Amino acid sequence: MATESFFIEFGFLIFFSTLGGLLAIKFKQPAVLGLLLVGSLIGPFGLRIIAQTDLIKLFEDIGAVLLLFTIGIEFSMHKLRRLGMSAIFAFIIKMGIAFLIGYELALSLNLGLVPALYLGAILSVTSTAIMIKVVEYGGYIKRKEIPLLISVLIFEDIFAVIALTFFSSIQKGQTSHLQLILHFLPALAFIGISYFVVLKLFEKILQWLKGHDSASSLPMVALSLCFGMSYVAFLLGLTPSIGAFLGGSIVAALHEGKTLKKAIRSFTLSFSAIFFFAMGLGIDFSVVLPNLNLIILFVAATVVGKFVGTLLGAYFSGVPGSAAVFAGIAMLPIGEFSLIHAKNAAESGVFPFDI
DSSP: OHHHHHHHHHHHHHHHHHHHHHHHHHTTOOHHHHHHHHHHHHSTTTTOSOOOHHHHHHHHHHHHHHHHHHHHHTOOHHHHHHOOHHHHHHHHHHHHHHHHHHHHHHHHTTOOHHHHHHHHHHHHOBOHHHHHHHHHHTTOTTSTTHHHHHHHHHHHHHHHHHHHHHHHHHHTTOOSHHHHHHHHHHHHHHHHHIIIIIHHHHHHHHHHHHHTTOGGGHHHHHHHHHHHHHHHHHHTTSOHHHHHHHHHHHHHHSTTHHHHHHHHHHHHHHHHHHHHHHHHHTOOGGGTTTTHHHHHHHHHHHHHHHHHHHHHHHHTTTOOHHHHHHHHHHTOSBOHHHHHHHHHHHHHTOSSSOO
């Protein structure tokens, strides 16, 4: 009976996540918004149509890995080298201001050092997917400042991956400087091996498959890289999502990277959607009213930090005043990495309230 219940709820999960995405498209909203809202309505804290916590946890974890793999595919070292100093400068100013506001807010609430670091990371990262969708829907994608903003988002992804590694170290009780450094050493070795060994290995594998006309095997090769790298990251004591991001960045660097990306695009997008839907299932609206003051405070900190940080970063990078204001507004959406950080913080019991 438990197995039947599991499959029934799995069917509901697929159906309602599809419905959430379609409703968002119907009302010309980012798909993420529809997935989160529908998930919250039918989840354990809503109508309880889906109440299997094991199922929710499973798809949160799988979805997070595939989401980071998808983000990694959009990132490559070649792309990083093409970014100018203006993008780095804008990123430092934006992240510095936004992170500092979240960090100082947590300290002023006497939450402690670790919650302050988490809150700074959560409130400072912008969603690449939502930002691009919003400017596309509004017809702003060809504005001159958009390439700068996308470059800033790439650096934010790098920052977020480093933050994931850092927080995984803290969660294992490694709070001294020496312990953190020693934990980062295998991470650095992992990154080096990824790019100098795995990259060459997969180039040869793809060449062999190309010679044997095995296009149907490409999705499995890409997914093997994704979950293989995730497992290695797990063995090194890192968050599996970090391995998935690095796996995606390796795909981006391959000569046949575009072919692999095309082969698995629909699969990764589907599971990324399920990740956001699964996150929505965990939303409990009953905690909104008791924590309304905190919510308003965090929202205000997010808006002020991102808007002011992006505006100043863009302006001092050569973007004129009105365009810098637009940049500040465009970078307001909360990021995918923010949800992952919040999820990890909730599982670790970092905050004395439901974040």
